[in-house]
Amino acid sequence: MSRIFSIIFSTQFFYSILRISTPIIFASLGALITASAGTINIGLEGMMLFSALVGVIVSAFSNSVLLGLIAAVLTGVLVSALMSYVTLILKSHITLTGIAINMLAAGATVFILYLVCGEKGISSSLSSGVLPRLELPLISEIPILGEILSNHNVLTYLALLMVFLTYLLLRKTRLGLRIRAVGENENAALSVGAKPIKYRFIAMLLSGVLAGLGGAYMSMGYVSWFSRDMIAGRGFIALAAQQLGQGSTLGTFLASLIFGAADSLANNLQTLQMPSEFVQSIPYAVTILGLVIFSIIKRKQQVKKLKEIMKQETARIEK
C-alpha cells in the first residue's frame, strides 16, 4: 500500500499524467467543439486510428516527422469530412455513422498496414520517427513543477495551447458564437441566415484536426510505431471527458486529466502484483464511473438552477 502512495506522490506520476492525457485532451477538445454545435462525434476513435497509421507511414517514407504530423492532421480532416458528408448531406444517424467509421478504421488500418508492411500487427518494419521533446528553458529550473512540466513531447505543449485556443474560439469569436447557436437552437441560426450545416461541418473538421493531432501523438509522440487497435478506446474516453466537462473548456481539460491519471495509475499498478487484466480495465471502469458521476452532477445542477430562478422570482415580487 505504501508503495502505491510513493508512486502516486511523485513528480514522476504527475509528469506521466500530462503525458498520458495528451491524446485524450486533443480528442476531448474535438468532442467539445462538435458538442457545442450539437453533434456527438462518436467517430473520434476511428479518426485517431487512421491518423496514427498515416502519420507513421508518411513519416517513414518521407523521413520527416513533420510531414508525418501534417499528414496525420490531414487524415483527421479527411475522415471528418467523410463523416460530415454522410451525416449532414445524406442525413445519416450520427451515432451509427460514427460506429461505422470506427469499424472502417479498425479494418482499413490493418488492411493498409498489411499492404505496406506485409504484417497485420505492428509497423515495426517501418522506421518512422518520434516527434521531439522540448525542454522549457526557465520552467525546467523550478524545483517540483519543473520536473512535472518540462521535457514533454512538443505535442503535449501543443495540446495545452489547444485548450486555450479552443476556449478563445468558442467564447470570443464570431465562429464560436455561431457554432454554439447552431448547437443550442438551430432555428435561431437559421432565422439569421446562418446555415447549421455549414457550422456543423466546420466544427466537425476542427475536431478532425484535433483527432489527427491525438492520433499522431499515439504513434509518433511516445512510441514510433503503429499497432492495430492502438487507440484502445481513448476516443470514447474523450467523449466521456467532454460530458463531464459540461460544455466548459476548462472542465473538459480537467476531466481529461482525471482520465489520464486513471490510466497512469493503471500503468504503475502493473509493476505491483496485481493481475494485469484488472489493471488494464481500470481506465474503462473509471470512464463508466465518470459517466455516472456526470449524470448525478447534472441532476443536482438542474435543481440548483431551478432554485436560482426561484430566488430571482421572489426578489422580483418583493421589489
Add this chain to the structure above:
Amino acid sequence: MNSRRIERRFNIIRTLVAIAASLGIAIVIILLVSKDPWNALYNFLVGPVTSLRRFCNVLELAIPLTFCGLAVSMIFSAGLSNLAAEGSFYTACATTALAAILLDLPPVIHPIVCLLIGTATGILVMGIPAVLKLKWNANELVSSLMLNYICLYIATYLIRTQVLDSSLGITGSVSFQTTASLPNLVAGTRLHLGLVFVIIAIIVCWLTLYRTKLGYSVRMIGHNEHFSRYSGMKVGGTLLVVQLIGGALAGFGGATEMIGMYTRFQYQGLTQYGFDGMLIAIIARYNPALVPIAAVFLSYIRTGADIMNRTSDVPMEIISVIQAGIIMLIVAKKFLNTFEYKQVVNQSKERLEEKEM
C-alpha cells in the same frame, strides 16, 4: 399506391443499393490492390459455395451472428444504444468454457447447464449499462462500449487463471469435457444443433416483438418514450427487460458457439460479433424475420473474405469497408431521397388532377 407503400418500396431499394454500392467499392479496391485480382474476387464471391464444408462454414458463422443480430434488433427497437452484446457474448463464452471444463455432469445435462450459465452471464453483462441508465440516466452507448473492453479483460482473466492450458503458445483453455458438447447436424462439418436453437430464437423474437404486449410496448417506446409513459406503459421496466432479453440472446449465442463449434476457448480478442450484430440489425431494420437473411449475407461475405485471405494477397479486413459502407448508406435518410420525393410529388399531382376532373 399510397405514400406509405412508396416509402416501404424505397426502403428496400435503399438497402439493396447500399449493399451493392459497398460491395462495389470493395471489389474496386480488390481489383486495384491485388496482384491476381480475378482469383481473389473469385475466391471472395464464389469461394463459399465451392465445397460443402465451406458452405457449412457460412451457416456455422451465421449462427452466432444471428443471435447477436437478434439481440441488437430487440434493443434498438426500443430506441436504446446499448452495444454490450459484444461483451455479453464474449464473457458468456468464457463462463461457458469454465462450466464445460470444471463441471462434472452427465451428457445431456452438461450442455444444458452450460447454456444456462452462458445465458445468465449475458443477462448480467447487458444488465449493467441497463441499470446505470435506469438509475442514473448514464448514457448507455459509452458505458456499454467501455464495458466491452472490461469484459475482454474479465474473460481473459478467468481463462488465464482458472483453466489455462500452458502447453499452448497462446492464452487458451484446456479442452472441454466431452460431455459438454452439442451434437453435429451434418457429418464432416462443424454445423451443430445451434442451428435449430437459432431458428427457434428467430421465431420467438418475431412473435415477441410483433405479437405480444411486451413487444408492442418496446416498439412504442422506441418511437416515443414520453407518449408511452403517458399512455400508461411502464417504460423503465420495459427497457430493462428488453435489454436483459438482448443479453440472454447474446449470452445464449456465446454459449452455443462455445460448446457447438469448439473444444476449447481460444479467442485472442473480442470476436466483433456484437458489432456485426449491429450491422445485421440495421440491414434487417430491426425485424427478427429479416435478421437471418442479413446474417447469412454477412456470414457469406465474411467467409468469402477469409477464403480470399488464405488463398490470395488480399487481407480479409476489406470486409470492414463493406460493413461501414452499408451502415452509412442504409441509415442515410437522404440517400435516394430525391427519387422517392419525385414519385410522391407525381402521385399527388395525379390525385389532384383526378379530383378536379
Add this chain to the structure above:
Amino acid sequence: MNGTQSKPEARHGDILRMEGITKIYHNGFVANNRVDFSVRYGEIHALAGENGAGKSTLMKILFGEEVPQEGRILYQGEEVRISSPLAAIEMGIGMVHQHFMLVPSLTVAENIVLGMEPQRFGLLDIKKAATMTRQVAEKYGLPIDPYARVEDLSVGLKQRVEMLKVLIRGAQVLILDEPTAVLTPQETVDIFRELQTLRDMGHTIIFITHKLSEIKQICDRITIIRDGQTIAVRDVEGISEQEISKLMVGRDVSLDIQKRKAEAGEVILRLEDASYYDVAGRQLLKDISLVIKGGEILGIAGIEGNGQNELAELICGMRSLKQGRIEINGTSVQGKSIRDIREMGVSTVSQDRMTYGVAVEADITSNIMSNRYYKKAYNKGPFLDGKKMRAESARLVSEYSIKCDGIETPVKMLSGGNMQKVVVAREFSSEPSLIVANQPTRGIDVGAAELVRNRLIRLRDDGAAVLLISADLMEVLSLSDRLVVFYNGAITAYFESLDGLTPEETGEYMLGLKQMELRQIRGDILEQQTH
C-alpha cells in the same frame, strides 16, 4: 442591413405579390395549390386560415425556408427568387416566428447581432454589439437590456428580442406568425401598439392568426386561405367575424355552442388543498381544491404556465402529489401508476400533442391502441389480437372523421387537426368517467376543434366529469358549466354559474389583478359534494 434605414417613402400599390404558388411536401401533402397573395405598402394584412390550410407554408416560402414547385414572387415590383432566409432578410423581409428562434444561453445582444456580429482584431466586439442593440431598441421604442441572458427573460420580452432581430436587419415587411399565442392580454395590447407604430413608420406587416377578434382590432385587410387555396381577400372593416369564420371553414361554425343545462351526478374528482413544489422548492400549485361531478364541465381559465399543466399531470399520475389529496371516485391517487389511474376511468388529452399525445412514426392503429392494448378484449392468449385492434381502429377513424390514407398510415403524415382527432378518438372512446382536457383545441383547424368540443359536451351529457383547461377564453367560457380561474399556481376566482360573466372580468382574474377571497372559494368549491 443595419438599423439605419431611412423611412421609406409612402408608396402605393403592392409591395409584395405572390402569384400561383404551388407547394407539395415530401409526404404528398399539397400545402399550397396555385395560391395568390398580395400586400400593399404600409398596411397590416391578416393572413387567416385553419391549421393545415397552408398559410404557414406560404410564409415559409416567402421567407425562403421552403421552395415552391410553381409560382412567382414579386417584391417591390420586381420578380425575385427567395432561396434562403438570408436572401429574404437581405431583401428586407423579416419573420418573427411563433416558436422563438433564440439561443437561451446567449445574451440579448449576442442573439440580436448573430449573423452580423461586430468584430475587433478577429474577436467579438461585445461592447459594440450592446451599442447596436440599444440603438435599434431606442429607435423603435422597444427598450431592452443587451446584457440580459435570453433564458432569463419573460415571454413578452423574448418576443421583443425577436422583433429587434428583424428590425435591426432593416426589415420593411414583417411577418408575424401567431404573435399573441403566448402573450398575456396586457402584452398583447403592448404589441398591437408597437405594430401600429411600425406601420406609421412605413413598415408593412403580415399578421398570421386564428384569432378573429384581433383581426378586427388592428388589421387593415385580410386574405383567407382554405385547403391550400386563396378563398377571399377583403377589407377588414367590411366583414364580420362570423363571415371570416365561415370563409375559413367553408361552412357555418357557430361561436355559440349549443348545450343543455348540466345534470350533475356523483362526485368523480375531488382535490383538497393540493400543493405542488418542483425539485427546487418552487411552489407551482398553492392549496388547490376542486370538485367535479359526473355530467358537468369544470373549466379552468388561465394563461398557460400558471400551474395548469402540473395540475393535469398530478391528476393523471405523471407527477406525484406530496401535499394534499386527490381522489377519483373516492379513491386516492397517491402512489398509483399512470395505468392504475387510467384504469380508474381517467382519460387525458395532453397539451403537448407531439410529445405525449402521439407517436408520429407509428401507425394510427398503434396510436389508438396505446391505452388498451393489454386488455383482454384485444388479446388472444399471450398474443395480441391484430384483427380486433384494426377493426376498432377503423371504426374510430370513421367515427371521428379522421382524414387519412388508411389505418396503417403513420401519424406523421396527418395534419395537426387530424392528429388531435386520433388523440381524442383514443382518449374519449375508453368510456372514461373523468376527462382531463388540457388545451384540447390548440393549434388545430376550426373543423377539428368543433368536433372535439362537441364530443366533450356529448361525454358530459353521458355522465362523465370533464375538466377543461384552456387558455382560449371564448372556448372555456362557452363550454364550462362552472369555472375556476388560475393565476400563479392558485385559484383567483370561482364561478358557480357563468351567467353574465364577461371575458374582460375573467381576464382580470387571469392576470391576478383581482382575487376572490380564498377561504370563500375553497368553501364554495368543496361544498359541492353536499348538494
